[in-house]
Amino acid sequence: MDIVLKKPNPNEVNKYLRTWDSLENYTLQESSLRKLFTNTYPKNVCMDDILIKVCSLNDFYSTNIYSPFKVAKHIHSLNIDNRLSKGDEKLVNDIAKIKVNKDKTMNFYSFATKYCSHHQPLLYPIYDNYVIKVLNYFNKQDKFSKFTFQELKDYPKFKNVILDFRSFYGLDKFNLKEIDKYLWQVGKEKFPRKYSR
Numbered sequence: 001m002d003i004v005l006k007k008p009n010p011n012e013v014n015k016y017l018r019t020w021d022s023l024e025n026y027t028l029q030e031s032s033l034r035k036l037f038t039n040t041y042p043k044n045v046c047m048d049d050i051l052i053k054v055c056s057l058n059d060f061y062s063t064n065i066y067s068p069f070k071v072a073k074h075i076h077s078l079n080i081d082n083r084l085s086k087g088d089e090k091l092v093n094d095i096a097k098i099k100v101n102k103d104k105t106m107n108f109y110s111f112a113t114k115y116c117s118h119h120q121p122l123l124y125p126i127y128d129n130y131v132i133k134v135l136n137y138f139n140k141q142d143k144f145s146k147f148t149f150q151e152l153k154d155y156p157k158f159k160n161v162i163l164d165f166r167s168f169y170g171l172d173k174f175n176l177k178e179i180d181k182y183l184w185q186v187g188k189e190k191f192p193r194k195y196s197r
Contacts, residue, residue: 003190005137008169008182016182029060037118044080047072057118063111067100071108074098075115084116087123092116092155109153121177125162127152130187131180135161137190144168 006012021027036056041049051072058065065071075095083091096112099105109127116124125131132152139145145164151157166172166179174182 003137005134005186005190007142008138008165008171010171010173013171013174013178013182016185017178020181020185033057033060033118034121042119044075044084047076050075053115053118057111057114061111061114063108063114065108065111070100071098071111084119087120089124089156089159092124107153109155113155113158117177117180121180122175125159125176125180126184127155127158128184128187129193130191131183132187133191134183134187135165138165138169142168 033056037053041053044050051068054065054068054072054075057063058068078091078094080091080095092109092112095115096107096109097105098108110129113124113127117126132149135152136149139147145161145168147157147161152161162176162179165183166174166176171179
């Protein structure tokens with residue numbers, strides 16, 4: 001059976017935003033992270049602060065970072081606060097690529113979008129498999145933007161695709177965090193992950 005999604009419009013987005021607000025586990029998780037990232041440890045100067053943020057994101061989002069210390073050390077080395085405050089889109093890709101040993105570099109791209117987004121939610125939309133599936137679905141239907149799957153792994157391009165999506169469907173009254181919540185929920189509902197036993 002083919003999956004059919006309702007065309008994005010302000011009423012649909014508002015419906016999913018109301019649903020989000022009723023999901024206690026997600027709203028509490030988000031408010032906990034918001035408090036951690038914006039009130040308790042807003043800066044990225046002290047390794048302790050960065051490490052607790054990396055570990056919290058890794059735990060809440062199951063981002064599969066096996067060495068949070070290496071990730072925190074990498075973020076610390078980048079001196080990111082000024083770039084974060086300006087919404088520097090290239091910062092995501094800089095955070096994402098982490099040398100885990102002398103021969104191997106990992107790309108923690110989705111994690112990096114979450115790390116930046118939790119500091120600046122209105123500037124950094126989150127890359128997630130559910131979001132990508134919804135964007136691909138609607139782009140096949142309506143050609144709202146030009147992109148390939150691989151190009152979405154380049155953060156400036158990914159953000160532009162989100163902005164194209166918002167503009168094409170007349171959703172400009174919604175901020176990037178609201179668009180993010182909408183896309184994620186539609187993706188989770190319509191494209192659930194299949195787990196093998």
